[in-house]
Structures are given as C-alpha cells and as structure tokens.
Amino acid sequence: MPTLFRFLFFCAVIAGSIYGTMVALVTFVEPTEREVTIRIPSERVNPAP
Template identity: 70%
Template sequence: MPTLFRFLVICAVIGGSIYGAMWALALFVDPQPREITIRIPPERINPPATGDPPVTGSLKQ
C-alpha cells in the first residue's frame, strides 16, 4: 500500500505543477494583438459558371 500512496502523491504533485504552470501562464502572459490578413481566392467567392441550371424541386419528369 505504501507504493500506491507514493505513486498517487507523485501523480498529484506532477498534476499540481502542470496546473500551476498553466495558471501562471494564463495570468501573467498577455497576447499581443496583431492584424491578420487572409487571402481568399476569387474562385471560392465567385465560383465559375458551369452553364448548368441549379437543381431545384423534385426529380419527376
């Protein structure tokens, strides 16, 4: 039983250290805002016409 208790204590210490490091990063590090530009190809905004009419309604003839 002492080895199980020692293992659980070590896991708790490691988990607490990770949690504390994440908490400190979230508290003390501020992100620097910056402008981001993403180019979108014109084909995605205005797809080329294929000549086929759009399919609407039922498939009955």
Template identity: 70%
Template sequence: MPTLFRFLFIVAVIAGIVYGGMASLAYLVEPRERDVTVRIPSERLNPQQQQQ
C-alpha cells in the same frame, strides 16, 4: 499500501506542477494583438455564371 500512497503522491505532485504552469501562463502572459489579412480570390467573390 505504502507504494500506493507514494504513487498517488507522485501523481498529485505532477498534476500540481502542470496546473501551476497553466495558471502561471494564464495570468502572466499577455497576448499580442495584431492585424490579420486574408486574401480571397476574386473568383470566389464574383463567381462566373455558367452559360448554356
């Protein structure tokens, strides 16, 4: 049984480290705002009518 407790302890420590890292990234890192420009071809905006 001691190896099961050791395994669970190690898994809990790793999960705590991952959770702490995610929480520190969420609270300490501020995202930068920037403008986004997307070019759309004119053919998509004004499709040509097919002539029969």
C-alpha cells in the same frame, strides 16, 4: 499499500505542477493583438457554373 500512496503522491505532484504552470501562464503572459488579413482567391468565392 505504501506503493499506492507513493504513486498517488507522484500523480498529485505532476498534476499540481501542470496546474501551477497554467496559472503562471494566465497570470504573466499578455497576448498581443494584431490585424490579420487573409486573401481568398476569387475562384473560391465565386465558382464558375
């Protein structure tokens, strides 16, 4: 039984570190806004019949 508790504790530590990393990313990282221009060839927009 101690092995099961050790395994569950190990899984909880990994899940906690992933959760903590996600919270830190949401808190400290600010996305930058910028304009995006995508050129589409006219052949794709108006295909020849």
